[in-house]
Amino acid sequence: MRVSGLASGMDIDSIVKDMMKAQKMPLDKLKQQKQILEWQRDDYRSMNTLLLGFRSELLNMKMTSQYRVRMVSSSDESKLTATASNAASQGTHTISKVTQLAAAEVLLNKDSIKAKDKEIDINKSLYNQNSLFAVQSDSVWKDGAILSKNVTTKTATDMVDLGTDAKINYNELKSMSIKVDGTQFKVVTQAELDARDEGFQNLQNDEVLVDPDKGTLKFGKTLNENSSVKVNYIANERTDKLSLGKSNTKWTLNQGSIKEDSISFVLKKKVGDIEEKPSKTYIVTGDKIVAKGDSEELGTINLETGEVTFNSNIPSSDEKTVYSLEATYKHKYTTFDIDTTTSTGDKHESFLIGGNDSLSTVMSTVNNSSVGVNMFYDDHTGQMSLTRKETGDFNKNGNEIKTTGNFINKTLRFGQGTVSVSAQNAEFTINGLKTERSSNTFEVSGVSFTLKAKFDDSVTIGITNDSTKVYDNIKKFVDDYNTMISKIQDKVNEKRNNDYKPLTDDQKESLSDKQQDKWEEIAKTGLLRNDNLLNSALSGMRNDFYGTVVNSSIPDGYNQLSKIGITTTANYLEGGKLEINEAKLKKAIEENPDAIEQLFRGENGIAQKLTDTVNKSMDMLKAKAGNSASTNQTFVIGRDLDGIDKRVDTFEDRMKDLEDRYYRQFTAMEQAIQKANSQSNYLYSFFSNGN
Known part of the structure; x- marks a missing residue:
């Protein structure tokens, strides 16, 4: 219980506060010392970050690509061009007698797919434009449903279960498209397996x-865990479901081109958990959806698009009653297959096409498939083509593209198509050797050649080192080094202003935020002035640059930077910055690029020496100041900070005890004064009464 001047009239709180200020001065110094250590820690870490960035540049300077920058020239770029990797040897290559270029097979369909004087819209439904095609066949379009299922394997397995509800059409097994992680698998039946040779x-x-009865897929190899299995297949019919609400005015079924007499709607009603039976069934007459057995209409349907428009008779669900509508129907579909022969083997893919799919959709599906062909339609001639994406002849005994199915062979007229361009390899002579390639672009010994035309004469490709690019790489390295040591040098030479100490809490109260920031900016300067760790790092890197590289692969004229035109600046105040004699360095690169490479990245080379020095310096800085992931006990400054925190805690406990003692003394004084006042008042009243 603290009594503050009630008897004495003194401002006890202010007196105690002033008395504590003097006692807290050592505590303020501890906190200032802690702040300085934290600033020093951050400065060390920023220097370590600079060294880390420079080490990344050193990693680049250890790569051959910094020195082996190949420049390619062709004696006739209209016939032959080339590029070279850094693995290519300097020298020349000669190509002659290019008797043929590599070509991709092009399969051209028989004739226009358009009927005379008709136009096909490639973005509209195929089935609904059936009358616009030149060749129409009842066997092209079938009634059923294209369904799909996606399964992700939970474990490594060769068996995938689609479930008996998949309702796979047994007669259309070969039309199934089954892909695992994008790779197509060939569908076989048990009868086919049994018919194979023992x-x-x-x-x-x-x-x-x-x-199809069990809805299972057994693969010829074990699938990995988390494999994505995508299956497209044919079923006898499909069912779409819709929960009815107030906002339901339209509903578009998943497929259009619907067979009129195959579709029916079942309206179901569920009160709570109990489903009301019997459900009400609707059929389609013309474009109207009417109740089976009476004339009640539910709405209309566009069989081409599958769009349903409800009328006011459609019921709406509420909190107690839920209405749902199920549409079961068949739609038009067709199938076709494409097989190709490629550099990676035979490719096969089955395509399932819905009646409401467009020709544009078909082409996109084929072009994005794994069979490696591009399907193209020319709306002017009405003709189509299939072009292999890959050049070269990979099937010496026949065509590279084969098509199967009435839609692609009859409707699109590829069944009697002709190969307008045959697949063939490029044939030529290189460096005196006759050879061939499946592509007009091919690589030999790190050089990528591109044939552009057939020719009988010789074309020469020259491979030389790009001295200018190598010079630019070295110059960038030197510039980055100069930038780094300049920043470190500035930190080491930064003057310390001892008049600016970290602000105490009381001092901060008397300054604005802007004044505090300005003060701290000055107080932070010079904390690493003449720092031994940083000076050691600078000295080590300078020695690495100045020293001689001992390597048997380097001639004496190239074993020091100064001998190839890289020296320190004349201004010693710059702390050992490097400057380049451009003419001398470029000449050295042109005359002996291998020696330049060895000087920097070879055994005992400058890049390796600098890396060792930088790593050692970074380790020392980390031991001193840690990094963002370090705990205080793992580095010197951190341990000092922990020590100061303990001293601060101890000192603050002492200050609290001292403050309590001061208040107890003043409280005792107040109580004594109050008692004396009370006695005085008593005596005064006693003598007053006596008179």
């Missing part, structure tokens, strides 16, 4: 056995 009845790695 001993060859096992599934191959690229095959999958389908059991």
